[in-house]
Amino acid sequence: MLGNIARPMAGMFLGTALVLSLSGVSQAGKITVYTSYEEDELAAFLDAMKNDVPDIDVDVLRLSTGDLRARMLAEASNPKHDVIWGWAATSMVDPRIVEMLEPYSPAGIDKVPERFRDKDGYWFATTGYMGAFCVNNPEMEKDNLAMPSSWQDLIKPEYEGKLVMPNPASSGTGYLHIASILQMMGEEEGWAYLDALDKNMDQYIKSGSKPCNAASAGENTIGISFALRAIKNIDEGYPITMVIPSEGAGHELEANALMKTSQNMEDAKKFLDWTVSKGAEAEYNKWKSIVTMQGREMPEKFTEAGLPDDISTVLFEVDYAWAAENRDRIIAEWQKRYEN
CATH class of the missing domain: 3.40.190.10 (Periplasmic binding protein-like II)
Structure with missing residues (x-):
């Protein structure tokens, strides 16, 4: 992933999220998410999420894969976020990263084949x-x-x-x-x-x-x-x-995970449940060559270009x-x- 950008997305305010984390204040209905999704696809995904789950506000920090890895390791003693979303699986499997995660199996995870998720439940990938x-x-x-x-x-x-x-x-x-x-x-x-x-x-x-x-x-x-x-x-x-x-x-998978230090655990879990929902899948389908949920309907322009219906x-x-x-x-x- 390219770029090194942290900016508000769709009415979601990064500065507020970091202040709340630093002060130790938790707020029901608000979570902080770290991601490496590209800006255009990220904006579309967040709009879809807000439509499906309107009672959760999401503050986003978007960085390239390498920069996000460096930030997470720098914050390891005091993580500032609740969820990792759309981040390279080859970075997620780092033992230092896994140590920060809480195993979680979201509602609907059975749609994601086992090859696309951690055997101990620390992370799962919905796109790639x-x-x-x-x-x-x-x-x-x-x-x-x-x-x-x-x-x-x-x-x-x-x-x-x-x-x-x-x-x-x-x-x-x-x-x-x-x-x-x-x-x-x-x-x-x-x-x-x-x-x-x-x-x-x-x-x-x-x-x-x-x-x-x-x-x-x-x-x-x-x-x-x-x-x-x-x-x-x-x-x-x-x-x-x-x-x-x-x-x-x-290929590279883009994986999701729950931080064990989250101060908003229930809302973070609700967000991760959404990432394997039909609404999320429908939006992923517009943007990603790999969507891991079984039964995907491949977009026509993807199949016309040569992708099979079953990407696996x-x-x-x-x-x-x-x-x-x-x-x-x-x-x-x-x-x-x-x-x-």
Whole structure:
């Protein structure tokens, strides 16, 4: 997630929330939520929540995944919030974070498959994002290239200099690609594959969305990016095809949890109940490529772009704890090999 923004959302006042937390005052019907959802989707989700649960006021602090992690660890001895919402599972599984959480199973949690929730009930994920390739159709036709269908296709010699992908040191999307490759292939074979992929790479860039935008504009032939950006660009008329690698798409979950130090426990639980409700699901469906609740009705523009009705059939089974524990080591090795 990009950005470092803390601002009022839909009539919800961050400053008041922090003052109340600092003074130790609790107020019925008001909770403080920390999140890494993007601003536009966050505003839509909060509007839907306020419509469904009008008796709870939500004060929001929105930060990027890394900045939110740093803030939570800095506040570990005296947390300032009641709920974590829409935050990377690979950060949520940090033992220092788990220590701050209270196990909670919200009403309706059975709609969320076990693979998308902590076995001890400390967190659950309702949304997420997944990797995909954005392939420029005119550029492929111009060079008489076959459409790739897999990671293995991308190391074919005919794609030399035609690829662009995010740098995993700066992009969560970049890291989910690297971590999933190393998990699905094993580290020895995975690094050998990444060496071969690097030979076909035109550039590595900071943002997870920019590779798809570059391919959409014809600046590169294939952008290794994420599905929602591909769907949005296709919907806007760009001449690209979204390809989900046949080996399975790496992904990141956006998880929710209850703080054990919450001074507004019942309202916090009511909010978390809403996050697995039909109203929440309906709003998530408009914005997210991954919505974990079973029985989802996939939006037409998503299926037209190439997403299956059952998203679980194309996701690689990511080990979130492994990805979190090995992040620093993997990024250091990647930088040593590929940053010149």
